[in-house]
Each structure stands twice: as structure tokens, then as C-alpha cells.
Amino acid sequence: MARKEANLASKCNLLISEYGGRVRRNNVGYDREKKMSYGLGVGSSDFIGWMPVSDRAVILAVEYKTPGVRTTEQQRNFLEQVAKAGGIAIIGRGADQIRAAMEALKNGTYPWGTVYE
Numbered sequence: 242m243a244r245k246e247a248n249l250a251s252k253c254n255l256l257i258s259e260y261g262g263r264v265r266r267n268n269v270g271y272d273r274e275k276k277m278s279y280g281l282g283v284g285s286s287d288f289i290g291w292m293p294v295s296d297r298a299v300i301l302a303v304e305y306k307t308p309g310v311r312t313t314e315q316q317r318n319f320l321e322q323v324a325k326a327g328g329i330a331i332i333g334r335g336a337d338q339i340r341a342a343m344e345a346l347k348n349g350t351y352p353w354g355t356v357y358e
Contacts, residue, residue, distance in 0.1 A: 250287065250305045253339040257292075260343040262301055264290030284315025292329055292346065300328035308334055320356045331357045 254264055267289045269280030281289065286302035293299075302323045304316050312320070312332060320330035329346065333339045338358075345351040 245307045249307060249333070249335065252336050253303070253305065253333050254288065256336055256339050257290075257301070257303070257343065260292070260347065262290060262292040262343070264288040264301060264303060284313065284319040286316065286319060286323075286330075294329075294346065300326075301331075302328060303331045303333055303339075305333045317356070324354055324356050327353070329357070330355075334358075 250266075257264055265288065267280055267285055267287060269283060269285055271278050286304045288301075288303040288305070290301045290303075291298040292301045300323060302320055304312055304320060306312060320332065324330040329342075329351070331339065331342050333342075342351070342357045345357070351357070
């Protein structure tokens with residue numbers, strides 16, 4: 242994750258926690274020395290966690306992108322699958338966007354079944 246995205250992620254992760262959510266970094270890659278893969282797989286989101294919704298924990302997948310940087314086809318597919326399965330899928334390009342998604346969840350206007358951008 243580039244430095245700008247790391248700074249964005251740090252701010253937004255604090256914001257998510259203010260709304261009761263919890264996320265953890267999901268590094269994805271392959272260690273040639275140990276000959277093993279790690280992370281949830283190619284395309285999985287930068288951060289994976291959960292958000293309390295109606296007394297239940299719902300999966301939360303967040304892909305952080307700085308303005309002008311696009312998601313890959315694999316990242317988009319992962320987020321779409323999370324959304325279709327009833328989870329919360331967000332492409333976060335700034336704290337205001339994350340706050341808007343959290344507010345939509347709080348007030349019942351979150352667009353379930355779609356990727357929030």
C-alpha cells in the first residue's frame with residue numbers, strides 16, 4: 242500500500258471504529274523463501290472486518306484508493322461478491338466518503354447489494 246493510501250486508511254479505520262466497526266489489514270502475496278501464500282487471495286480488499294448492523298456482525302470489506310487510482314478487475318469482483326452476499330463493500334477514496342457510508346448504515350439508507358463508492 243502506497244504512503245498516501247496508508248495515511249487514508251489510517252484515518253478511515255479510526256472513523257470506522259467510531260461507528261462500531263472493526264477492520265484489520267489484509268496483506269496478500271507470496272513469500273518465495275517460505276514458498277507460501279498469505280492473505281485472503283488475489284483481489285481481496287485491503288481491509289476486512291465487521292460492522293454491527295441490527296444486533297448482528299456483518300462482513301465489511303474496504304478497498305482504499307487515492308483519487309485517480311482504479312480498482313483492479315479482481316478487487317471489483319471481490320467487493321461485488323461481498324455485496325451480493327449481504328455484506329458491506331466500500332471503495333474508500335477519502336474520509337468524507339467513508340463517513341457517508343457509515344452514516345448511510347446508521348440511518349438505514351445504505352445501498353445493500355452494491356459496492357459503495
